[in-house]
Amino acid sequence: MIAETVCAAVSAAGLGLAAITAYRKRFLRATRIAAYALVPIGLVMTGVVEWAADTAFSPTAWAxxxxxxxxxFLFMTTRAVERRRGDTGKDRKAAKASRSEAIAPAASAPSLGGSARPAGRPTTGSRPTSPGASAADDFSDIEAILKKHGI
Structure with a gap:
């Protein structure tokens, strides 16, 4: 009886707040407040509040x-152990091996190679002296990357 009265009061207060909000020309917010305000009275009308009040004071329900x-708790414990242990040792090793592989293993190697530039000559730019040979090497690296990604 008390729970139903409290729910009705909360609904009435919410509808009043929605009316004030609509008066301030905030209709979307007022509609949302009205929707929330109608939930408690709807729960009273369907009997959920009476059921919840009976359940709250029932020792059988608490048990x-x-x-x-x-x-x-048991379900979550078994999931945590399963994640920690993994399915099998082979699966764990395979997953570890796949994680340790580089995405582009040759990407860290310079595209010009170690002998493309003479050691005694100062570097004046990124282009070598023979543009025809090194340009093909540069584009072959790019083509390899694009082919790897399916482009």
């Missing part, structure tokens, strides 16, 4: 919540 909590 049932305890059993559900224990089941949830």
């Amino acid at each position: 049932g919540f305890g059993v559900l909590g224990a089941a949830w």
